[in-house]
Amino acid sequence: MKRDYYEVLGITKSAADSEIKSAYRKLALKYHPDKNPGNKEAEEKFKEINEAYDILSDKQKKQQYDTFGHDAVNGAGGNPFSGGNPFGGGGFQYSGGVDINDIFENLGDMFSGGSRRRSGRQETNRGADLRADVEVSYNDAMNGAEFTVEIPKKETCGSCRGTGGKDGSKPKQCPQCHGSGQIRRSSGFFSFAQTCSRCGGSGQIIDNPCPQCRGAGAIKKRNSIKVRIPAGVNEGTTLRVSGSGDAGSNGAPAGDLFVVVHLKPMANFQREGDNLHTKISITFAQASMGTEYDVPIINGSVKVKIAAGTSAGTTLRVREQGFPRLGRRDKGDLYVNIDVKIPKSMNDAQKKALFEYAKTMGEIPKDAQYQSDGFFKKFFG
Ligand SMILES: [Zn+2]
Ligand SMILES: [Zn+2]
Known part of the structure; x- marks a missing residue:
């Protein structure tokens, strides 16, 4: 832990x-x-x-x-924020x-x-980080998948190439504050600094703003970003796609896109950490004599040996048939919970066979005679 x-x-x-x-x-x-x-x-x-x-x-x-x-910082097992880049070259960087x-x-x-x-100054111009949520199926979490995330994000304005000036003209030094962004004023004994009203504190002015972005240097646009979801992600796993956030201003780097994973529930399956839990029902005869059972898993099935004399409520563990551990080579386990079905109705021949069986178990007197109808009442009721 x-x-x-x-x-x-x-x-x-x-x-x-x-x-x-x-x-x-x-x-x-x-x-x-x-x-x-x-x-x-x-x-x-x-x-x-x-x-x-x-x-x-x-x-x-x-x-x-x-x-x-x-879970947020570790994913389901590995630690995506440490130990380098577990997904190598797939566009994820931590x-x-x-x-x-x-x-x-x-x-x-x-x-x-x-x-x-x-x-440092650069950091303040860095583009904002963005967040997108994706819902993945058990199959996606098991095998990995590629998603296209639609997200509105700020992109460098193509018209002015980010300068904010018409046709790419560069901003000029503000003549009022000479680029400092502040104006010093004195009042009596005191001298204090005020944000320059002309440039709003940036120290620069744009004479002829770009009509496309109104001088902002960036435009919010709907964007499609391909995101590779590695095998093993879980509810709450957060993936970082470096540089896919808002564009930075003045040539500063773009922010990052954080993709938060949600796991769609799946009938008859439950995930616990990297382990997969499921349930099967076998017959009384299979439970008594043992059998080999094809247990359905997310993508296919796995053969499981069920020993003779297995009782209802038994849970079998099958190694390495669970989810891949995020950023690692091994996998979680599969847990198969076994239920034993009791038939709701039987025909006469089946009842008779069970009657004879009960006799050999000493549950019914040896000299008892089978009568269709009513033996359940008589001996088991
Ligand atoms: Zn522009
Ligand atoms: Zn100014």
Whole structure:
């Protein structure tokens, strides 16, 4: 079981950003590999701390984690936000990660005051992240699938190529604030800064706005995005499609698209983690004498040996016939719950055979005579 990220850092859910950071700093220093050479346990702890911090220090990931728990960030088994890219080359990329280089980079950033990833001017121009929800069948979750997600998203305006100026003309420095975006005013002893009214604080003005996007540099358009759903996804699995969010402004990178998976229920099947549960009914004779049964699964069937003397309510486990574990090679198991059918009606010959059987079991006196009609009442009622 994965430990709760808040527990890992020894903080509460309501901890402020600064508390999260300071808790991480303290623990990271204590368990840092440099301070604990060759100590495997410390290394594992260090990784755990970094993973927790990677999620909790990122507003979006934290929110997903708060809502969906480990499932959101882990999928159904693997951890899509760490350990690189489990789906290799399929267009999915996950940020963060716990490989050793990343850890050192984080530490370096931390001590130089703030993470590079989350600071700097560029970040503010980055396009917004978008969210799309897809509903997948058990079959899709079992085998993987490709979906086309329809989503309105901001795209760089083709008319001005994102500059916001007519025919691609570049914005000019604002003559009122000389590009700073602020105007200093003094009042008595005080001097204070005010947002420049001419450019609205951007420091730039567009003389001749692009008529297509009215100077915004981007246009909201309906978009079809192909998304590959890897085998093994579960309810709540969140996939990130890098760069498929809103376009960034001024050449900044696009945001990401987060695809949240929902699993359509399927009659007679139930998913629990990566395991698949189903039910079958066998006859009294099959249960008593044993049989081989073709158990239907999502896509086909699997032969299961049922031992002689199997009673109703028995659950058999068939290894590796469940769902693929997300980002891994192995699979969950299949659990087959067995019910034993009792016939609702029998013909005379069948009743007689059962009567003779009951006799051999000592349930009926040896000298009793079978009478069609009524023996059930007489001996079993
Ligand atoms: Zn434009
Ligand atoms: Zn200005």
